[in-house]
Amino acid sequence: MSASLLKDAAAQLAASGIDEPQREARILLAAAMNLARIDREPTASERAAFAQMIARRATREPVAYILGRKEFWSLDFEVSPAVLIPRPDSETLVEAALAQFTDGAPKTILDLGTGSGCLLIALLSEWRDATGVGIDVSDTALAIAQRNAERLGVASRAQFRRGDWTEGLDRRFDLVIANPPYISAREHLYLDRDVAGFEPALALRGGEDGLDPLRRIANGLKLVMQPHAFAIFELGIDQAAAARRILINAGLKDLRIAKDLGGRERAIVARLPHQPGA
């Protein structure tokens, strides 16, 4: 069905250096036809919509932005170029959080740099009695996170607020989680065009060594964590040792690294001791 249409589109994507041109062409055609599976010929207007999508993808715009959607933790998130596209790697943070609280769920969660809201919303969907606050500097991101919380049924337990990391927060949480920007200046030179050309630099770039945002967050952590609370942060390539030092200097203990499905050190988990500084 639609074989030559798909073949031509895939060839166009392949010519732009896209890795899985056939698969993406099928995904985009299904989206253009509003179908889960392509089981009929597209109409003329569906063909036109598909051609536009393929043209966008050929510029290397990510599929998630073309669709305006991305699945994360088996939940369907709205996304736009105002927010980082949720990555399967970041599910490592959700898993690490669940593993940390097997004896009882946290009551309160703080998500710093919430973006689409994916981390906070995934956790609130797992812990039905928890409430959470998502902080972001971008009002557009906050509006998207709010809509995601509403559509995914956790809005009554989620609050989204504009802010600069922990600054101005006057309460403490049982869990602090963040996927901060962590791309170093050097790594930025090698980012895929799909990422560097379309995703928000604000959500990606973390200064010279990529760890500036983590340093800023670490500085404020003691004021927003309950005694015994946990903090979980996503890490970039080869950042585990430096992140460990930053968090130890901030007074955190019991550091643990969580690996992603590719075996990379993806997240760092730490605990605030009962008596901060002890």
Ligand code: GLN
């Ligand atoms: N994992 C993202 C990437 O490699 C970066 C996310 C981030 O900086 N927090 O493109």
